[in-house]
Amino acid sequence: MPSPRPVGRRTAQPAARKRSPTAAPPSGQGAQRLPGAGADQPPGAAAAARDTALETLTEQECRSLLSTHGVGRVSVATDRGPVIVPVNYLVFGEALAYRTTPAGVLALAEGEQIAFETDHIDDVWRQGWSVNVTGRARAVSRAEARALDDRAYALPLAGGNRRHWVVVVPDRVTGRRVHAG
Known part of the structure; x- marks a missing residue:
């Protein structure tokens, strides 16, 4: 039977060794920029790759990418100008x-034309995609709200009492992908 550890005492752990972003990789191939170095930098801080290609996505590809994410941005027009949330x-x-x-700026967009965007940017491999949707925002019925509550897999990003569902029916779905050429 293992002996119990004293309460309140921690065993010393070896300090984690931080690698330099330009340190030689384990394979010994010499100093080079390691993939993932600078991962703590803000997104978009990396320089563009030299040989990239910009590809227009089909609507089917865009819809497929939309289903892989859960966070995006909604843009609505207000009396004070556009707002992106x-x-x-x-x-x-x-x-x-x-x-x-119910009284938020995004709920006030019901019946109005809005824009929606979601994306994925990979700074390490210098590639990514963006999908844009435009359409009319509408309120949902109680039955739709219950169905949406049952399907929601994440709490609202901003927290609080955000129980008012808004649906955006797309009239246009477009997207682009940037990748190595």
């Missing part, structure tokens, strides 16, 4: 749905 979203049939507060 990050939201958790889910794909709801052919539409997108997000939660907000």
Whole structure:
């Protein structure tokens, strides 16, 4: 039977050794920039790769990518100008749905044309994609709200009482991918 550890005492752990971003890789191939070095930098801080290609995505590819993510940005027009707000979203049939507060700026967009965007950027490999959706925002029925509550896999990004669902029915879905050429 193992002996019990004293309460309140921690055993010493060896200090983690931090590697230099230009240190020689374990294979001994010489100093080079390691993939993942600078991962703590803000997104978009890396320089573009020299030989990249910009590809227009089909609507089917865009819809497929939309279903792989859960955070995007909604842009709405207000009396004070455009506002862009990050939201958790889910794909709801052919539409997108997000939660907000009943009196929030995103709820006031009901009946209005809005824009939505989600993306994935990989600074290490210098590639990524972006999908944009434009469409009309609408309120949901109680039955739809219950179905959305059951399907939601994340709490709203901003927290709080965000139980008011808004659905965006797309009239246009476009996207682009940047990758090595």
